Amino acid sequence: MSSAQIEIQLIAVVVALACAIPGTFLVLRQMAMISDAISHSILPGIVIGFLITQNISSPILIFFAALTGVLTVVVVESITKTKLVKEDTAIGLVFPAFFSIGVLIISSQLGNIHIDTDAVLVGELAYAPLDRLIIFDIDIGPVSLWVMLGILSLTLFLMIFFYKELKISTFDAELAASLGFTPIVIHYFLMSITSLTTVGAFNAVGAILVVALIIVPPASAYLLTNDLNKMLFYSSLIAIISAIGGYWIAHLANTSISGSIATLLGLIFLFVFLFAPDNGLISVISRQKRQKMEFTLLTFLIHLKNHSFSNNNPPEREISHLTEGHFRWNKSLAKKILDFAEKNNMISIENGIINLTERGEKFTGEALNFILNNETSKLEDMNERFLLFRG
Amino acid sequence: MEYAVNIDDLTVAYKFKPVLWDIDLDIPEGIMMAIVGPNGAGKSTLIKAILNIIKPIAGTILIFGEPYQKNRHLVAYVPQKGSVDWDFPTTALDVVLMGTYGRLGWIKRPGSKEKKAALEALEKVGMLEFRKRQISQLSGGQQQRIFLARALVQNAKLYFMDEPFQGVDATTEKAIINILKELRSSGKTVVVVHHDLQTVPEYFDWVTFLNVKKVATGPVKDIFNDDNLIKTYGIGYQISIKK
Numbered sequence: 001m002s003s004a005q006i007e008i009q010l011i012a013v014v015v016a017l018a019c020a021i022p023g024t025f026l027v028l029r030q031m032a033m034i035s036d037a038i039s040h041s042i043l044p045g046i047v048i049g050f051l052i053t054q055n056i057s058s059p060i061l062i063f064f065a066a067l068t069g070v071l072t073v074v075v076v077e078s079i080t081k082t083k084l085v086k087e088d089t090a091i092g093l094v095f096p097a098f099f100s101i102g103v104l105i106i107s108s109q110l111g112n113i114h115i116d117t118d119a120v121l122v123g124e125l126a127y128a129p130l131d132r133l134i135i136f137d138i139d140i141g142p143v144s145l146w147v148m149l150g151i152l153s154l155t156l157f158l159m160i161f162f163y164k165e166l167k168i169s170t171f172d173a174e175l176a177a178s179l180g181f182t183p184i185v186i187h188y189f190l191m192s193i194t195s196l197t198t199v200g201a202f203n204a205v206g207a208i209l210v211v212a213l214i215i216v217p218p219a220s221a222y223l224l225t226n227d228l229n230k231m232l233f234y235s236s237l238i239a240i241i242s243a244i245g246g247y248w249i250a251h252l253a254n255t256s257i258s259g260s261i262a263t264l265l266g267l268i269f270l271f272v273f274l275f276a277p278d279n280g281l282i283s284v285i286s287r288q289k290r291q292k293m294e295f296t297l298l299t300f301l302i303h304l305k306n307h308s309f310s311n312n313n314p315p316e317r318e319i320s321h322l323t324e325g326h327f328r329w330n331k332s333l334a335k336k337i338l339d340f341a342e343k344n345n346m347i348s349i350e351n352g353i354i355n356l357t358e359r360g361e362k363f364t365g366e367a368l369n370f371i372l373n374n375e376t377s378k379l380e381d382m383n384e385r386f387l388l389f390r391g
Numbered sequence: 392m393e394y395a396v397n398i399d400d401l402t403v404a405y406k407f408k409p410v411l412w413d414i415d416l417d418i419p420e421g422i423m424m425a426i427v428g429p430n431g432a433g434k435s436t437l438i439k440a441i442l443n444i445i446k447p448i449a450g451t452i453l454i455f456g457e458p459y460q461k462n463r464h465l466v467a468y469v470p471q472k473g474s475v476d477w478d479f480p481t482t483a484l485d486v487v488l489m490g491t492y493g494r495l496g497w498i499k500r501p502g503s504k505e506k507k508a509a510l511e512a513l514e515k516v517g518m519l520e521f522r523k524r525q526i527s528q529l530s531g532g533q534q535q536r537i538f539l540a541r542a543l544v545q546n547a548k549l550y551f552m553d554e555p556f557q558g559v560d561a562t563t564e565k566a567i568i569n570i571l572k573e574l575r576s577s578g579k580t581v582v583v584v585h586h587d588l589q590t591v592p593e594y595f596d597w598v599t600f601l602n603v604k605k606v607a608t609g610p611v612k613d614i615f616n617d618d619n620l621i622k623t624y625g626i627g628y629q630i631s632i633k634k
Contacts, residue, residue: 028479161498168489172475175541178442178468179493180460226525228480375560377530 007129009247011145012261015201016239018152019213021159022194024235027218028170028228033088034073034191035214037095039198039207041072043102046199051109057131057143062199069195070188072098099207123206125257144203151200155193166190167228205258213239216265223276238268290390293340294383300337301346301364303327304356317354343389359386393420394456395549395580396441401450403433403440410436412604414450418582420548423575424597425585425611429624432602434584435471438551442468454549464493467547469538471554477527483537484522487512490544505544512540517566532563539567550574552583568594591615 026035045068049061072094079090129142140146159166169176169183176183194214201210221234246261253260274281300322307316315321322334329337338354341347346360356364363386370378383390396418403411411433418424426434439445441452443459454462467490490512491505501509513519516536521529529537535555542550550571556564571581571594585591591598592611600606600614600623607619 028476030476164492164495164500165497167481168492171479171481171486172470172489174439174444174470174474175468175489176492177444178463178466180463181492181497222480226480226527227482228485231480 004129005247005251007142007145008125008257009244011128011142011148011204012125012243012247012257013240014145014148014152015204016213016217016243016261017236018148018155018197019201019210020217020235020239021155021232022190022197023214024218024221024228024232025166025170025190026194027215027222029190032215032219033091034076035194035198036211037072037076037091038069038191038195039202039210039214040095041098042066042069042195042199042202043099043207044068044105045102046202047102047105047110051105056203057147062147062196065199065202066192066195068098069198070191073188073191073195123202123204123209123258125204128204144200148200148204151197155197158189158193162186162189205261209258209262212262212265216262216269217242220269220272223272223279238265242268291380293336294387294390296333296337297340297344297346298364298367298379300327300341301356301360302368304347304354305361305364305368308356308361319349319352319354340389344387394418395420395454396582397451397453397456398441399451401437401440401452402448403436403445404448409603411440411447414601414605416599416605416608418580419597420455420580421575421578422597423571423581423583423595424599425583425591425595426599426601427585427588427591427623428601428606432623434601435553437601438468438553438582438584442466442551465548467542467545467550469542469550469552469555472531472535472538472557474553477529477534479526481526482522483518483524483526483529483533484509484513486526486537487540487544490541493545508544508546509540512544513537515543515570516540530560532559535559535563535567539570543570547579549580550582552581554584554586556585556587588620 023035026032042065045065046056046061049058049064050056052064053061055061076087076090076094079085079093080087085093128144131143132139133141133143133146165176165181165186168179169181169186173183176186198210198214201213205213217235217238218231220238221231224234225231242261242264246264247257249255249264250257250260272280275283277283304317315325318325319334319338321327322329322338323331327334338347338349341360342349345357346363347354348357349355363382366382367379370376370382394417396416398414398416401411401414401416402409414437416437426437428434436445440447440450441454441459443463452459455465459466484506487509488501488505491501491508495501495505510519510522513522516539518533518536518540521533526534526537535558539552539555542552552571555567559567571583574581575596583595585595592615595611597609598611598615599608600619602623606623607614
């Protein structure tokens, strides 16, 4: 691996981490779209900054552009507050306006120099190592690596210090306010961090893909865990994997690095979305199917219990009652439920008459108790205890 | 009489619509008070104004004789259950720990002392065994108990609860009311936004009727009558309450 290759991967990893960490809080605050708005509306800030400084990595430019990002949030919120338009509409109104101002300035003032509209949209990670940071004649690496390391360190430092404040104001802003934590300050603190990160990352991955780096890792991590610390950890892990993996895909397929990173992120999300152990689509569907099956079984057993004390040959307990009597089940469902009940040793069948076994009586009795006491949430635990085979 | 809260000339408005209109209200220390009134009467808004969450148009509010900022640490608040996202990735214990954040102030993290207090509060509301449960996996009643535990851990002198019995089972309602009564017996002041008029005399010793303006406030035995119910809710309500 050449040193340029290593540097590109390092930059990709640092950018991805710097995006994924504030992204976790944005996703939890249901503010994912704000990052989209910020990523576009920092463009005029970057362009004006560039006109002033003539240097894409200058701290003044970064500060200017980050300010434009925060300004976007302020404008979106002010428009929303008038109640004349809804928030999503306000976001859609503001960022194209800002973005188009940037595009106009680029095309009229900057012609063919360094910034062009392509780079704005998808970045140019491959060229990042060309711009070197040289201090006292010593080359200490690409400028963008140091810029992003600076932003990442600042983010980490602030997130660690204000972790508790971020958490409480994200979960319960009213409680946070009553305890004196001024959620509005924390809100703008998060917005500033997001803007700063976006500006830094913009140069490397462009306005559109930076959104993927902010949203996709936390969105995947959210499906993998119920713990905020772990969510931050998984989010970071996914960011790192996609940064390095994306680089190598681009290298082997000879294509855009940022595009490959975003594609890999998308694939990782799809995988998690389908296969996450508890919250993945497949797990959710199979759980719903199982619960439906088990609930149908319970309905059937309760019916048997209700009629267990009637006469010797009660029609309500005949097998044919399931399909021809009140239940009106189709044959395959009836068979499935009967098999399921027998397999679990809940019923015995003699001469076409179904009886609850002792075990079936006990199971149904407990279940009825939970239902009557409005504690249906305990049914799942009970199924876990009783059923030898789940639905 | 010592007062937990003194409110003078409080007016809160959204745009031109007054939500609370010129409220004077003194809440004596050591009582358990229900705030009742129809939907849109401003019950939650009153609590939020006291807690400095909503800025009033006019009026002064004193908590134990001082502005809220000064005596914030003496106040605990249980918001409506629906006001937070229960899918937030955190555990029951962690939510209760949030009750200690106010005392800790900025930056400082909860330590073993705070954790011990949180576990005690969980035990008090009968939720100790659920401490590691993710909060979305709790029932409505259990979530409300967690909120109560979070307020208990604040170790305040004045408790505000916004509809704590909404959507909870009977057992939880009894458990919560017992804890609140215990708080009152130890000299704390408890203020509850309450919807069920039937249980007011059983649960509370003090009541405030509110419908944008304050209709009446005082001991339940003196003022919980048809006259005030009609003034607050309109004709027709008096029949539903049998004393």
